[in-house]
Amino acid sequence: MYKTIIDTIFAPRKQAAAQHSKKSHRFFLTLLSSCAVLVLTMGILVSCDDGAVDETVSFSQEGRTVKLTASVTGLETWPTSLYVALAAFDQESNYAITSRRITSGDGSLSLVLTGISDEATSVELCVLNNLRQRVATFAKIEGQQLQTETDTIPFNAGDISLSMLSAIQTAVFNTTCIGCHGENGSAAAGLFLTEGRSHESLVGKTSRRVAEKMLVQPYNGEESVLYEVLTTDLSKGWHYDHTGEILDQNRRQLILEWINNGAQDN
Numbered sequence: 001m002y003k004t005i006i007d008t009i010f011a012p013r014k015q016a017a018a019q020h021s022k023k024s025h026r027f028f029l030t031l032l033s034s035c036a037v038l039v040l041t042m043g044i045l046v047s048c049d050d051g052a053v054d055e056t057v058s059f060s061q062e063g064r065t066v067k068l069t070a071s072v073t074g075l076e077t078w079p080t081s082l083y084v085a086l087a088a089f090d091q092e093s094n095y096a097i098t099s100r101r102i103t104s105g106d107g108s109l110s111l112v113l114t115g116i117s118d119e120a121t122s123v124e125l126c127v128l129n130n131l132r133q134r135v136a137t138f139a140k141i142e143g144q145q146l147q148t149e150t151d152t153i154p155f156n157a158g159d160i161s162l163s164m165l166s167a168i169q170t171a172v173f174n175t176t177c178i179g180c181h182g183e184n185g186s187a188a189a190g191l192f193l194t195e196g197r198s199h200e201s202l203v204g205k206t207s208r209r210v211a212e213k214m215l216v217q218p219y220n221g222e223e224s225v226l227y228e229v230l231t232t233d234l235s236k237g238w239h240y241d242h243t244g245e246i247l248d249q250n251r252r253q254l255i256l257e258w259i260n261n262g263a264q265d266n
């Protein structure tokens with residue numbers, strides 16, 4: 001009787017328990033298969049991810065490729081705020097579209113710049129500042145030279161000095177000064193700013209115009225007459241007013257850094 005009572009009381013529970021265990025068995029199976037599916041999916045995802053990475057790499061290799069070869073000197077003269085790079089530009093902007101810093105030392109150089117987009121109109125061996133703005137250009141290829149069907153466009157810069165003084169010579173002295181300062185054999189104020197002579201004419205030399213000041217006083221840009229002439233109206237009353245020669249911010253920085261780093265002759 002007790003048994004009956006017990007059965008009556010517990011039977012439904014037992015059934016329920018049996019059902020429950022069946023349910024949980026099924027649940028466990030479902031869980032297991034879900035896990036399997038999950039693991040599989042993750043596996044697929046991971047392998048997809050691999051594919052995506054490959055795609056990015058090939059994406060960055062779209063566009064043109066330029067290979068620079070040169071025999072270089074002067075790379076060790078640069079401070080950290082300015083650096084030599086191979087960079088692509090369009091006509092409108094001073095900011096490099098794509099660039100690659102040149103980190104190797106002096107000697108023979110071989111460097112490839114990839115992913116040069118269609119808007120690039122020149123590829124330059126140049127100096128960039130920390131904003132990737134062009135400060136000076138040593139050599140470049142442009143126009144037709146960049147319109148080629150070949151895989152890699154060659155850019156041979158030959159034997160070239162990439163020093164700070166070379167950058168100043170190219171970007172400042174050769175462009176606007178030497179017409180009066182030495183190109184024709186004679187130099188205004190006896191100041192030769194031509195290649196090979198500019199360093200000895202400037203560094204440690206006393207100014208003819210400004211009493212007791214040097215044209216370039218190593219490690220002291222602000223006190224150097226050269227820097228003052230190119231950044232202030234100091235020369236307003238001179239036989240030639242140089243205020244039209246006042247430099248943009250980037251080339252000022254170039255001259256200042258050169259002097260403040262010792263105004264080296266290389």
Ligand code: HEC
Pocket residue numbers: 172173176177178179180181188189191206207208209210215225226229230237238239240242245
């Ligand atoms: C159109 C001619 C002309 C151009 C271009 C010119 N200069 Fe001069 N420069 C002169 C003359 C002339 C003097 C002498 C002025 C005087 O004695 O009153 C002079 C004097 C100087 C002096 C002072 C020399 C001293 O001993 O004190 C410096 C420095 C100088 N120039 C730098 C430059 C630089 C750098 C450039 C280019 C960015 C440049 N000049 C472009 C004509 C020119």
